[in-house]
Amino acid sequence: TVEVEARSSPMELSEKGGVQNNGFVQNETFEDKEADTSSQEEMPKTCSVAVDSVAVEETVLKPYAGMPKEVLLQFSSQARYRVTREILFWLIIAGSVALVCATIAIIALSPKCLDWWQASPIYRIYPRSFKDSDMDGNGDLKGIQEKLDHITYLNIKTIWITSFFKSPLKDLGYGAEDFYDIDPIFGSMRDFENLIAAIHDKGLKVIMDLIPNHTSDKHRWFQLSRNRTGKYTDYYIWQDCTQADGSVMPPNNWVSVFGNSSWQFDNVRKQCYFHQFGKEQPDLNFRNPAVQQEVRDIIKFWLGKGVDGFSFGTVKFLLEATHLRDEPPVDKSQNGVIITAYSQLYHDYTTTQVGLHDIIRSFRHTMNEFSREPGRYRFMGSDDDEKEDIEATMMYYGTTFIQEADFPFNFNLINMKNLSGNSIFEAVDSWMRNMPAGKWPNWAVGSPNAARISTRIGKEYINVMNMLLLTLPGTPVTYYGEEIGMENIASENVSEEHVNSGPVATLPEKSPMQWDGKVNAGFTEGNSSWLPVNSDYQSVNVEIQSTWSNSTLSLYRALTLLRNNELPMNRGWMCHIWNDSDVFVYVRELDGLDRVFMMVLNFGHRSTIDLKAIAPNLPSEAVIRLSTHFSNAGQVVNTKLIETEMGEGLVLEYKTAKPVHTMEAFQGKCFVAEKACYSKALNLLYKNC
Secondary structure (H helix, E strand, O other): OOOOOOOOOOEEEEEOOOOOOOOOOOOOOOOOOOOOOOOHHHHHHHHOOOOOHHHHHHHHHOOOOOOOHHHHHHHOHHHHHHHHHHHHHHHHHHHHOOOOOOHHHHHHHHOOOOOOHHHEEEEEEEEHHHOOOOOOOOOOOOHHOOOOOHHOOOOOEEEOOOEEEEOHHHHHOOOOOEEEEEEOOOOOHHHHHHHHHHHHHHOOOEEEEOHHHHHHHOOOHHHHHHHHHHHHOOOEEEEEEEEEOOOEEEEOOOEOOOEEEEEEEEEEOOOEEEEOOOOOOOOOOOOOOOHHHHHHHHHHHHHHHHOOOOEEHHHHHOOOOOOOOOOOOOOOHHHHOOOOOHHHHHOOOOOOOHHHHHHHHHHHHHHHOOOOOOOOOOOEEEEEOOOOOOHHHHHHOOOOOOOOOOOOOOOOOOOOOOOHHHHHHHHHHHHHOOOOOOOOOEEEOOOOOEEHHHHHHOHHHHHHHHHHHOOOOEEEEEEEEOOOOOOOOOHHHHHHHOOOOOOOHHHHHHOOOOOOOOOHHHHOOOOOOOOOOOOOOOOHHHHHHHOOOOOOHHHHHHHHHHHHHOHHHHHHHEEEEEEOOEEEEEEEEEEEOEEEEEEEOOOOOEEEOOOHHHOOOOEEEEEEEEEEHHHHOOOOOOOOOOOEEOOOOEEEEEEEEOOOOHHHHHHHOOEOOOOOEEEEEOOEEEOOO
8 A cells, every 4th residue: 555645635545446425425335245244354445645635626616416415505505596596585575475465455445246136136036927837827936947047048147936835825825824835836845946956056046035924824833822732822913802792892993904903803712813914814923932933943944945035024014012002093083983994094003113123133143144154145135115104114224233134125116106207216316315324225116016017107118117227226126027018917807716816906917927929928838827818928928029129128138238247337326417207317337437327218208308508527429328219229419419208218328537426516416335446457346435
């Protein structure tokens, strides 16, 4: 072995001349498999050679493939890598923070999205008259399922089905014999479950009626109550009656909605029971907590079946005064006189009693238990017509902190006694001015208990009424058949057999839906229908109107499409511009959006109006977006001279940088429910504007 003094660190070389690179081999032992395991281990002989330290340093610092961690770290600590890495790191951090902040800001500033019951019109179906699937002449649940494509064709996503509980069908089925079952005339529970599944498969929602005030006298609860059985003894309102000269004297002068005394003597219990409606519909005793719990259980049952909401009807009748005093007569000279008509009394003791809204709030609380799942909010409406008492109606909205109904159904447009531009304005303004701040309006022009538009006010106003309904702010409710302009059937066509199904006065507006020009209007393939089909069915039906570009159906579809697609229409401001005996004019606009829609609706006679004089900042021209006279669509009109004929409606579109709701002259004439502003730069809505 030759030893040479080195000026730097020596490198170890084996006898075979290899350099040991500890970067690759760490403490490895070389084993010669052919060597004798008993022989003495030979140590490798080494020698030291002088190596230039500069060359070694350069060799060590030069990067190479497969560098160990220790060598790699030497290069990673050099300035040019560290600075670049730190810059990239802090850029990523800053970008992430900015993204999080922007997301939080957008969420904080974004307005609440419209819920499903706000975003779409509601289509109200009277099931017995919609479509018959089994040829018995009665519409049923399978028939509704067969016609779901018609709902989507109308650009509607919410269906409201009126009562279908098992019932003797007195008062059109609103006195239930069993709240947990379907009346056989409409089908079975399996049919209902299939209908719910089909509705949801199409992305639709369904609301059902619930009348909690009373039951049928055939109901099991009533049979147990009249026999004083256990807890059911006080499920209804019973009072002793005075008997004199063989006749029964009621406890007081209270009169039912249908007329005559609201007390009926029961021979089994030997007492009188109270009924606000027909004698076959005894009122439940809502001062009994067990009754309230029964109704809450009914709500849970149907929500569990998949129902998306309820319309609670006749809720103002839930409580009566316990003192049983006579109600004051409207005509004070009638004191002491036997009163038989409902309109002859002030109903101070039988409607809207203290504690009523506590019960409604308990219904709301029960429904909220099923609204916790995202996207499954359960709607609650109240279907009570307070007529002249608008403040009593608004109480069903609840308060800022305590929610009741999402909205009480609005009958202002149905209850109008005379049609004119002024009366339409009054009906709209009354609701919007009295509605609590932040609440959502709704509108209806027809119902199962009111004559159809064409019968009530005339055929020439069908289209303009639909235009009004679908361009006002809030949720429009369409009664089946209004989209094609159906009329009432003649009262003389309603036979004695039909009268047994309900009050004759409300039957003509429940005639079968007119689907096509075939026998029975395509409603049934049977020999007859439960009510006669209107004689105009060959020209007023869905099939034929879907082929006409100028039909009532085509206009209805165009209006629903406009409402769904244009932001100012579904959540913008509504500003009243003008009204007189003939026309009603208003605009729909949205902050940040320069596109405005103006409705000029004629409910009287031929009219010419100078809108430029009323609102000087209006542009001189506007384009007709939609018209009840279809050939006028796309034409340009002069805002100084807008002409409309009787029953004509125009949806005008124009652009402006000065929206009406910012003009001083129109302060107090503008309303907005879910306020939102549009950012053109970001193409999104925000609320702080």
